[in-house]
Amino acid sequence: MLLSPITERRCLNQAIIKISRVKADIMKTVLLHANDCNCKNEIAKAAEILKNGGLVAVPTETVYGLAGSAFSSEAVKKIYEAKGRPSDNPLIVHIADIHELDIIASEISPIAKKCMEEFWPGPFTAVVPKSDNIPSAVSGGLDTVAVRMPDNDVTRQIIRLSGLPLAAPSANRSGSPSPSTAAHVIDDLSGRIDAVVVSGDCAVGVESTVVSFAVTPPRLLRPGGITAEQLKKIIPDLVIDSAVISEPEKGAKVASPGMKYKHYSPEADVVMAVGSKADFISFCKKNSNNYELALCFDEDLDGLAVPALSLGASYDHERQAELLFSHLREIDKRGVKKVIVHAPDKDGMGLAVYNRLIRAAGFKVIEL
Ligand code: TXA
Numbered sequence: 001m002l003l004s005p006i007t008e009r010r011c012l013n014q015a016i017i018k019i020s021r022v023k024a025d026i027m028k029t030v031l032l033h034a035n036d037c038n039c040k041n042e043i044a045k046a047a048e049i050l051k052n053g054g055l056v057a058v059p060t061e062t063v064y065g066l067a068g069s070a071f072s073s074e075a076v077k078k079i080y081e082a083k084g085r086p087s088d089n090p091l092i093v094h095i096a097d098i099h100e101l102d103i104i105a106s107e108i109s110p111i112a113k114k115c116m117e118e119f120w121p122g123p124f125t126a127v128v129p130k131s132d133n134i135p136s137a138v139s140g141g142l143d144t145v146a147v148r149m150p151d152n153d154v155t156r157q158i159i160r161l162s163g164l165p166l167a168a169p170s171a172n173r174s175g176s177p178s179p180s181t182a183a184h185v186i187d188d189l190s191g192r193i194d195a196v197v198v199s200g201d202c203a204v205g206v207e208s209t210v211v212s213f214a215v216t217p218p219r220l221l222r223p224g225g226i227t228a229e230q231l232k233k234i235i236p237d238l239v240i241d242s243a244v245i246s247e248p249e250k251g252a253k254v255a256s257p258g259m260k261y262k263h264y265s266p267e268a269d270v271v272m273a274v275g276s277k278a279d280f281i282s283f284c285k286k287n288s289n290n291y292e293l294a295l296c297f298d299e300d301l302d303g304l305a306v307p308a309l310s311l312g313a314s315y316d317h318e319r320q321a322e323l324l325f326s327h328l329r330e331i332d333k334r335g336v337k338k339v340i341v342h343a344p345d346k347d348g349m350g351l352a353v354y355n356r357l358i359r360a361a362g363f364k365v366i367e368l
């Protein structure tokens with residue numbers, strides 16, 4: 001059908017109006033480049049946005065966090081919305097100096113204090129009784145609060161300058177792998193938050209270790225950058241929650257709400273195989289038609305019957321943690337549908353890598 005020039009022009013105008021309406025719904029996300037501490041302007045801009053109730057993704061040594069004022073229910077509500085996160089999954093409050101603890105927590109046990117002194121700043125989160133200054137939106141309605149002091153100078157300066165403790169979950173869309181680079185954050189949240197502080201890649205690569213001191217003896221809820229072995233030197237009777245390596249029963253009350261959700265999942269169907277290098281290689285040979293990709297270790301690669309992505313040497317759990325989330329995202333980029341993962345052993349940081357992989361696999365495990 002031929003349109004008159006006037007009708008054509010009108011159609012074009014209507015299309016332009018439609019596009020600008022859609023654009024108005026999408027927030028402009030500002031990128032603040034802050035690779036070292038000599039970036040006072042960027043730090044000041046980030047602090048200003050946070051003081052005005054906005055959301056800023058910030059770097060930490062574990063993964064990037066999506067920060068908002070921990071004193072503001074409104075800012076916290078926006079965090080849940082931007083991530084698409086269930087509101088019963090509580091957030092970690094980030095502080096820059098130990099004296100801020102008194103505002104956030106109502107009680108700190110001597111053993112919790114000892115762990116904070118040992119592991120802060122660093123990838124360690126303590127769950128402690130909450131003070132009334134922290135809205136229940138932060139704690140998902142629980143009477144406890146998770147607190148951590150990140151080992152990142154830029155982010156600690158932002159906290160100090162804003163004068164606010166920052167509620168900050170990992171800066172990914174809920175369910176997808178956590179962001180260990182600024183590019184991951186931009187992929188997931190651009191257009192949904194006010195700003196991203198673009199800094200280097202996260203050195204640890206998996207999230208902090210979460211320990212509850214609201215129970216006796218203290219309980220490891222999520223393994224991370226501080227290992228169970230390091231913790232046991234201070235807490236000899238530390239209990240490792242069963243949800244760390246196995247699937248919580250349907251409807252069961254879990255100590256850490258985050259543990260009950262499917263997590264870290266690529267779009268692909270992921271299965272985890274537990275066994276030796278020889279068993280893994282022979283399994284891949286027999287099942288090469290069933291799997292398009294293997295996520296495994298350097299030692300598995302020689303002549304493997306399935307195309308592979310390596311997480312590094314099987315003994316190097318620190319390197320595995322560093323690569324883990326980028327590799328899980330790479331699986332989606334390649335568009336593969338079926339992936340077999342070789343389980344790491346559970347020593348040291350291996351427990352954190354195992355914990356993320358078994359969730360990425362939705363607890364589908366094959367014992368070789
Ligand atoms: O390294 C990290 O911890 C990163 C960076 C940004 O600091 N943050 C992070 O936050 O991983 P998120 O929200 O993705 O994970 C927090 C975990 C969840 O599993 C949550 O259920 C648990 O901590 N958590 C938070 N508050 C809790 C509480 N009061 N009791 C039990 N578990 C809690």
Ligand code: MG
Nearest residue numbers: 169170171178
């Ligand atoms: Mg998370």
